[in-house]
Amino acid sequence: MKNQLLLKNAGTMLVRVLFAVVAAFPIVFMLVSSLKPDQQIFGDMSSFAAFLPVGNISFDNYAAVFDRVPAARFLLNSVGVSTVTVILGIFVNSLCAFALSRMQVRGKKIVFTAILATLIVPFQTLALPLVWWVNQLPYFELNGFSLEISKGWLDTYQVQIVPFIANAFSIYLYHQYFESIPKELDEAARIDGAGWFKIYRRVVMPLAGPATATVAILTFLPAWNSYLWPLMVIQSEELRPVMIGIQYFFQLNVSWGEVMAYASLITVPVVVLFIAFQRSFVNSIASSGVKG
C-alpha cells in the first residue's frame, strides 16, 4: 500500500517535472541564446545544443544591447509607469469596488453591470478615439513661477498611466473578494465610531491582501507589456517603455543574440514580481472563482 502510494506520488511528480521542463524551454532557450553569436544560434537550432550554454559563449550581446538601445532608460520608464499605474489602480479600483459592495446606493447594480460590460470591448477598437481624446486634454506645466496651460497629453508619462488606472476586471476582483468579507466586521467598526473610509482602510483592505496581490500583478503585466498604446502616443525616445525597445533590433539584418539578451533583461522584473506574489496570486484567483 505504501509502495503504491510512493509510486503514485513519483508518477505525479514526474508529470509535473515534465510540464515544468516544457514550460521552461522557451525561457532557457532565450537565456542561452543571449550568450551566443548569431550564426551559432542558428547552427545549434537543430540539436539540443540550442538549450545549452556551449560553444562561443560571452556577454557581448548584452553589451551590444546597451549600444543599440537606451535600455536602462526604457527599463526605468517601464518600472515607473507600471508602478504608478499599479498603485493608483489599487487605490481607485478598490475604492470603487468597496462602494459597490458596501454602500447602499440606488442603481449600483446597474453601475456594476455597466462596468463589467466594458470588459467586452477590446482595447484596439478604443485606441484611436482615445488618442483623439487624450490629445484634447489640458496639459499644465510649471514654467518658473507661471503655470502654462497647453492642449494635449501626447508624448508624456501620464498618457501612459491615467487611461489604465480604472480597470473593470480589477473592480470585479475586489468586489468579489469584498463580498466574501463578513459585513459584521463593518458594523463592529461602525459601533467603534469608524466612518466609511476608515472601514475601507482599516478593516476591508487589510483583509484583501490576496485580491490586492492579484490586482497588482494583473495591472502590472499589461502595463509592462504595453506596446500598441505607447507606439501611438509617445514620440520621444526618452519616454519610451521597454516593449517599444524590442523593435529597435528588427532591422534588415536582425541581431538575434541581441534580441534574446534584451528579452532576457526585460523578462527579469516580471519573473521577480510573479515569484514575490505567487502565493497570494493563486489564493486570490482560487477564491474569486476566476479561471485563467
Place this chain on the structure above:
Amino acid sequence: MNKMLTKVLATSIAAVTLTAALAGCGKGSASSPAEGSNEIALWTHNAGNPDELAAVQKIVDSYNASQDKVKIKVQAFPQDSYNDSVVSAAAAGKLPCIVDIDGPNVPNWAWAGYLKPLELDTDLSKQLPSTVAKWDGKAYAVGYYDVALAMMARASDLKAAGVRVATIEQPWTKEEFQDALTKLKALGKWDYPLDLGTAGTGEWLPYAYSPFLQSFGGDLVNRDGFQSAEGKLNGDKAVEWANWFHGLADQGFMAKKSGKDSTQDFLNNKSAIIYTGSWAADKAKAAIGEDLVVMPPVDLGTGPKIGGASWQWGVTSACGNSEAAMDYLSYSLKPENVAAVAKATGAIPATEEAAAQIPAFAQGGADRIFMDFSRKYAVMRPETPAYPFIATEFGKATQDILNGAEPKSTLDKAVKAIDANIKSNGGYKK
C-alpha cells in the same frame, strides 16, 4: 462625518497631486515645437540602426550649421512600428515637418493628405528612378538609396552540382532554374536547396514575390488607371506563377515556411541558394569570401524583375515652414550626403555622382552589380494609394497558395477584395 469628509478630501487631493506630479514630469522632446519657434521636426525610421541614424544626424548637423533661420531636430523611431506612429500622429494632427516613408506607401500618404508635392532645387532626373516616389504626376518623396533583390549561392556548390553561375547577361531561365534545383537537391546536402524566405511576413511578401509574378507577365493590378486587378492578378500568367511557386515547395526544393533568418541559415550551410537583398551581401561576403556568387533573379518569361523603392523623404502637409523643409531636403541630396548615407547602410546610392564616391559602387566595384540590378530589373510597386491594401491581399494569397490553396480561386478572391476596396474608396482619385 466632517472628519471622514476631510480624510476623503485629503486622500483625493493626494491622488490628484500625484497625477499632477506625473503630469509635471514634462513632455517629451519630440513634441511639436512651440509657436514662433524656428525648430523643424524630422522623423526617421532609424532607431536601432546607429550607422544610418548617425549619417542622417550628420547631414542635419551640417545643415543646421550652414544657416541660422531654422533648426532641424531629428526624432528616430524603430522601423517596424514607424508607420503606426506616423498614422497615429496624423490622426492627432501632430505630424512633424519632415518624414521618411517607405517608397510604396508614398501614394497612399499623399492621397490621405499627409504629404505635400516636393518643390526642390535639385534635379531629380539624376536619381535612380526607384528613388523618386510619384503620384498623380507629382513627386512626393525622394530617397538617398535603394536596395536590390538577388540570389546568392556558393560557387563551389553550383560547380559540384554542374550548374552554371547566372549572370546579368545570361540569367537563369525557368527551365534552367528547375534543372539547377533538381541537381542541387540530388547532391543530398540540404533538406531544401532553395530558401526564398517563406517565413517572411508583411511587406516582404509583395516585395519579394510580386517580381516573380511580373516576370511571368502578371501584375498586382492593372497599371492603366489602377482601378482593377482583374486579369492581371488572376489571369493565365498569374495562375502560371502561382502553380510554379507552389510547385517549388511541392517538389521539395524549398520549405513552405523557411527558417526565421534565411541569411543565417545559408551561412550555416542549411541552403544552397538564398533569395535576399543587397543588405545581406556584406555579412555573406565576410563569412564566405570569394566563394560567394551574387546572381540576378530568374527570368520567368519577361526577364528578371526586382522590387523598386526603399525609404524616402517627404514634407508633410502639416508643416508650417515647408519652404525651409524643402530647402533642407535639397541640401541633403548633395552627392556627398547621399554617398554618406549609402555608405553607412551599404545600400545602393541614388545617383551616379554619389556612387562614384563609394569604391564598392563605383564602376567595377564589388557591389556595383546591385546598382546594375536596380537599373535593369527594378519594377516600382504599383504607384497607387491602394497599394497597402493590394500588398496585404497579395501577401495573404501568396501564403495560402504556398500552403496548398487552389491558385485560381485564391487569386480571384484577392482580385475581388482589391477591386471592392478601390471602388469603396472612389477609385482613390484625388
